[in-house]
Amino acid sequence: MRGHLPRLVALAGPVYAELLSGVVASVIGTYWVAGLGGPAVAAVTLAGTVENLLLGLVLVVASGTTVRLARAHGAGDRAAAGRVARAAWRLCALGSIALSVPGFLLRERIADAFLDGEAAALAADWLAVAFPAFALFFGQRVADELFKGAADTRTPMRTALLANALLLVLDPLLILGPGPFPALGVTGAALALTASRAVAFSVTVLLRRRRRLPAPEGGLSAEARAITAAGASFGLDFTARMGVGAAQLALVSSFGVSAVAGYGVGYRVLLIVTMAFYAVRQAAAIEAARLAGAGATAAVRTLGRDTARLAATLGACSAVLCAAAAVPVAGLFTDDAAVAGQAVGFLRMAGLHLLPYALVVALGGVHQAAGAGRPLVLAVLLGLAAQLASGAALSAPLGVHGLWAGMTIGAVAQLALLRLLLPRLGPVLRGTSDQRASSTGPPPPASRPGVRAPAANARHDPEERT
Numbered sequence: 001m002r003g004h005l006p007r008l009v010a011l012a013g014p015v016y017a018e019l020l021s022g023v024v025a026s027v028i029g030t031y032w033v034a035g036l037g038g039p040a041v042a043a044v045t046l047a048g049t050v051e052n053l054l055l056g057l058v059l060v061v062a063s064g065t066t067v068r069l070a071r072a073h074g075a076g077d078r079a080a081a082g083r084v085a086r087a088a089w090r091l092c093a094l095g096s097i098a099l100s101v102p103g104f105l106l107r108e109r110i111a112d113a114f115l116d117g118e119a120a121a122l123a124a125d126w127l128a129v130a131f132p133a134f135a136l137f138f139g140q141r142v143a144d145e146l147f148k149g150a151a152d153t154r155t156p157m158r159t160a161l162l163a164n165a166l167l168l169v170l171d172p173l174l175i176l177g178p179g180p181f182p183a184l185g186v187t188g189a190a191l192a193l194t195a196s197r198a199v200a201f202s203v204t205v206l207l208r209r210r211r212r213l214p215a216p217e218g219g220l221s222a223e224a225r226a227i228t229a230a231g232a233s234f235g236l237d238f239t240a241r242m243g244v245g246a247a248q249l250a251l252v253s254s255f256g257v258s259a260v261a262g263y264g265v266g267y268r269v270l271l272i273v274t275m276a277f278y279a280v281r282q283a284a285a286i287e288a289a290r291l292a293g294a295g296a297t298a299a300v301r302t303l304g305r306d307t308a309r310l311a312a313t314l315g316a317c318s319a320v321l322c323a324a325a326a327v328p329v330a331g332l333f334t335d336d337a338a339v340a341g342q343a344v345g346f347l348r349m350a351g352l353h354l355l356p357y358a359l360v361v362a363l364g365g366v367h368q369a370a371g372a373g374r375p376l377v378l379a380v381l382l383g384l385a386a387q388l389a390s391g392a393a394l395s396a397p398l399g400v401h402g403l404w405a406g407m408t409i410g411a412v413a414q415l416a417l418l419r420l421l422l423p424r425l426g427p428v429l430r431g432t433s434d435q436r437a438s439s440t441g442p443p444p445p446a447s448r449p450g451v452r453a454p455a456a457n458a459r460h461d462p463e464e465r466t
Helices: 005-034 038-074 080-103 105-113 118-130 134-149 154-176 185-209 220-253 257-293 297-333 337-369 372-398 398-422 425-438
Strands: none
Touching: 005 105, 005 154, 005 185, 005 257, 005 297, 038 105, 038 118, 038 134, 038 185, 038 257, 038 337, 038 425, 080 118, 080 134, 080 154, 080 220, 105 118, 118 185, 118 337, 134 185, 134 257, 134 425, 154 185, 154 297, 185 425, 220 257, 220 337, 220 372, 257 337, 297 337, 337 372, 337 398, 372 398
């Protein structure tokens, strides 16, 4: 009996393609900018860091939208699905204004806080384009999650592939300015990213119009709060990992330029495999929320077991692949023997953390969608603290390899803490069912006269409701 595995794979595959296309486009875009010199690379790096920090806030709305919409579809409640969609767009509009306006006005101060001279000026030029266009980024994430909440991960994949394909074409044209095109440098890179997102978002909006949900009758404020509560743990998890990544880079920098460069090469390789873990996480969250909405508590438990099996398989295969392919892969990125040696050491040592890391990431989607986000975030925070502490302690006797060992210790600690801190899914799911029954808005189908409630384990076709 294959259980939930076929559906998990079907949902996760397009998500992985979507995530991977973004990584590939980012790497190629960095290649074009690298030809402009060190200040340009520093400016683009800072811009990416700023966007990643803002992404933590965007994920609160985006991930909360997925969970709430999937629950509504699982319950067969079209009116609730309509409220989720309308509330999500309101949060998107408010969030875009709240982040883009101050960001644009403070763009020079943000750049000067991290860089100086030419690099700071170039970063300010990028932010002058990026902040006004931030609504495109926010809106695309919300629109994608509206599709995913209806168990459609293929449409976001297609629009991501479209955006990244356009970016691959526009980057060299606007950055370098061949032929009749002006050479706009870093500003051209920002304009290329904005243009690709604008086209993709326009296509997404047109596709959404074909899947209109019923206009809600009220309760949007309550639904907005519910979306924020459901997505808070996703945003906190991402932000915490980003913060620890920055701290890890600071520790690596103490071992010299070769260590930093080798870490950069190895980290990009790990991104390719870890994106698979996050794809499973999204798929598991979508399916867990749908089953929770349908009241299928037992099915969520088996989903957790199947998610763990899939994640363990991916994590183990990734660890073996990183160890076996470390030398040839490092050679593809650099001819510097010192940098290649550091990259190989990183891939072989840090690869050991991939199995527990895959389990933590993937199972997090099930527990967050089931309403156990707070203990999960606590487990992650404590595990990340263990990673930094152990890495710093081991780096004295083991050198930079101690930092890589700390990553494994941190991932194992997170996994152990998940077992310790997270409650069983049954009580959590009963709590979410009670919250759903007491929420604002129209009553569920079973409480309306003459309407039969859907079976708890019924398979719902999202296309019929979107």
